[in-house]
Amino acid sequence: MRSRTGRWMAVPILAVTMTTFAPTAVAATPEPEAEPAATGSATDFVYDPGITYDAAADTLSELPEVNGEPGMGQVGPLRCDNPYRKWYEIVSAPEIHMKWPGTSFKDGPGGTMVVKVETSGKLKAEVTAGFEAELSGVVATAKAKVDATLGVEVGITVGHEYRRNISRNKYGHVKYGSWGRKVKWKKYETSADRCGKKLLRSSTFLLPDKDELGWKYWETSS
Secondary structure (H helix, E strand, O other): OOOOOOOOOOOOHHHOOOOOOOOOOEEOEEOOOOOOOOOEEOOOOOOOOOOOOOOOHHHHOOOOEOOOOOOOOOOOOOOOOOOOOEEEEEEEOOEEEEEOOOOOEEEOOOOEEEEEEOOOEEEEOEEOOOOHHHHHHHHHHHHHHOOOOEOOEEEEOOEEEEEEEOOOOOEEEEEEEEEEEEEEEEEEEEOOOOOOEEEEEEEEEEEOEOOOEEEEEEEEOO
16 A cells, blocks of 8 residues: 555554554444445446556647537538547546444454454445446546556455554554545537537446455544
8 A cells, every 4th residue: 555645544454553542442333334435336247347547538638628519510621620529638636544334343442452354345336326328438538547456346355354452542444445546527519610629427336446455544532
């Protein structure tokens, strides 16, 4: 797991050396599942790994955005020689921790919390309802433009024990999952005159990262 400046990060259990505030370690209390996702889990999506990033989008993305009806319906000679394409552009992709269900815990004040993953399965991408058909294209673009290890699902295995000393008079919180990306995207097509680009759809997907799995820890006063 890589370092992240200015934030709590998951660390290997054997690498932690801290002052203990409690004489013994006790299992942390499970927290209620109080973090509903903004999007729905893509449990029924059809992912096509054969869809790849279209290099032509690197040039077409520089075209000005225009309004009007999408399609090739113009009559008469075309005014520009850009190829007709449909493509995706990534607007932003900040890192986000995608939680594996059943791994949110809280304990304290003070003491030591010990937690581990008890169930296995697949942590899947989260997509806006009605936009499932765009998943393959968005993932292909995100892999090419953001991080090649992003995908539609990652495997979660049992184990992954985590031990943490909680600061005195503080409550510790922890959850396990993937440090994925919150990918905001737009889908365009070449305008009818081939001189601009027309916006077709836009949304935000949460994509897990297969190489970035771990615990997220933070503390509160209550």
